[in-house]
Amino acid sequence: MASRDLRAEVDFVLLQLLGDLEQLEAKRQALNARVEEGWLSLSKARYAMGAKSVGPLQYASHMEPQVRVGTSESQDGLQKFWMVRAGTQTPEEVGSREAAFLSSALRRRKGLPRTPEPDSSPAPQNPLKWFGILVPHSLRQAQASFREGLQLAADMASLQSRITWGQSQLQELQEKLKQLEPRAP
Amino acid sequence: MAGRGKLIAVIRDEDTVTGFLLGGIGELNKNRHPNFLVVEKDTTINEIEDTFRQFLNRDDIGIILINQYIAEMVRHALDAHQRSIPAVLEIPSKEHPYDAAKDSILRRARGNI
Numbered sequence: 001m002a003s004r005d006l007r008a009e010v011d012f013v014l015l016q017l018l019g020d021l022e023q024l025e026a027k028r029q030a031l032n033a034r035v036e037e038g039w040l041s042l043s044k045a046r047y048a049m050g051a052k053s054v055g056p057l058q059y060a061s062h063m064e065p066q067v068r069v070g071t072s073e074s075q076d077g078l079q080k081f082w083m084v085r086a087g088t089q090t091p092e093e094v095g096s097r098e099a100a101f102l103s104s105a106l107r108r109r110k111g112l113p114r115t116p117e118p119d120s121s122p123a124p125q126n127p128l129k130w131f132g133i134l135v136p137h138s139l140r141q142a143q144a145s146f147r148e149g150l151q152l153a154a155d156m157a158s159l160q161s162r163i164t165w166g167q168s169q170l171q172e173l174q175e176k177l178k179q180l181e182p183r184a185p
Numbered sequence: 186m187a188g189r190g191k192l193i194a195v196i197r198d199e200d201t202v203t204g205f206l207l208g209g210i211g212e213l214n215k216n217r218h219p220n221f222l223v224v225e226k227d228t229t230i231n232e233i234e235d236t237f238r239q240f241l242n243r244d245d246i247g248i249i250l251i252n253q254y255i256a257e258m259v260r261h262a263l264d265a266h267q268r269s270i271p272a273v274l275e276i277p278s279k280e281h282p283y284d285a286a287k288d289s290i291l292r293r294a295r296g297n298i
Contacts, residue, residue, distance in 0.1 A: 066209030068190030084190035146208035157272035
């Protein structure tokens with residue numbers, strides 16, 4: 001009876017694993033399509049702006065990421081990934097910045113010598129501005145394609161984590177099954 | 186840092202790095218190493234491997250995007266990476282189409298199934 005339940009569990013985990021693999025491949029194809037669209041748009045932008053106008057020579061000397069990846073781990077070790085855009089601050093970050101702003105404003109009102117304001121980091125600059133003030137539409141399209149690609153990358157990372165977790169679950173169940181049903185010599 | 190999320194690192198050809206930097210993932214300042222590497226014809230395997238290992242060891246990187254043909258050069262380091270963070274995603278390049286048989290994650294999954 002116990003081995004039958006275990007076999008059912010193995011089948012369930014295996015089916016889930018296969019489903020996740022299928023999803024991962026679908027996401028990968030979608031990501032590849034977005035990246036290829038992005039390449040094409042970059043080529044069009046180069047055609048409009050000049051061959052050397054879209055590349056590492058235009059990268060800013062100071063970059064602040066507009067997009068980060070959020071991560072969380074569940075109790076059983078499963079990792080999840082999602083995109084976090086700049087400007088979505090935590091309450092602690094908002095509170096400390098407001099306090100710094102108020103204290104500097106109060107010092108100025110009282111006429112005390114200005115103390116250096118806390119280093120409040122500016123909002124991340126849109127990377128399109130590295131390439132000039134008026135950029136061709138194709139460069140904006142490239143940005144949009146790669147941004148969509150980043151969301152797919154986060155989904156793929158979550159799926160990879162689930163696949164790895166599913167594999168370890170499968171291995172454990174197969175070990176238990178071996179112990180319950182040792183093979184005849 | 187925990188509230189703001191982790192970085193996405195890229196080790197890829199020039200066009201793909203430019204594209205993902207346009208997407209807003211780039212970080213570069215006086216104190217920190219960049220979270221990207223543009224792989225060109227004269228980029229050595231040692232440089233790629235050093236950068237890849239640095240990215241794996243940084244605790245502020247959540248995902249590493251890498252060309253599959255570049256991943257082949259550092260396959261031993263990739264296969265040794267068992268942690269779930271940073272997640273390493275192998276993506277094709279213009280000249281080298283994606284080959285599922287070479288992907289580390291899929292090879293491990295195939296072995297189990």
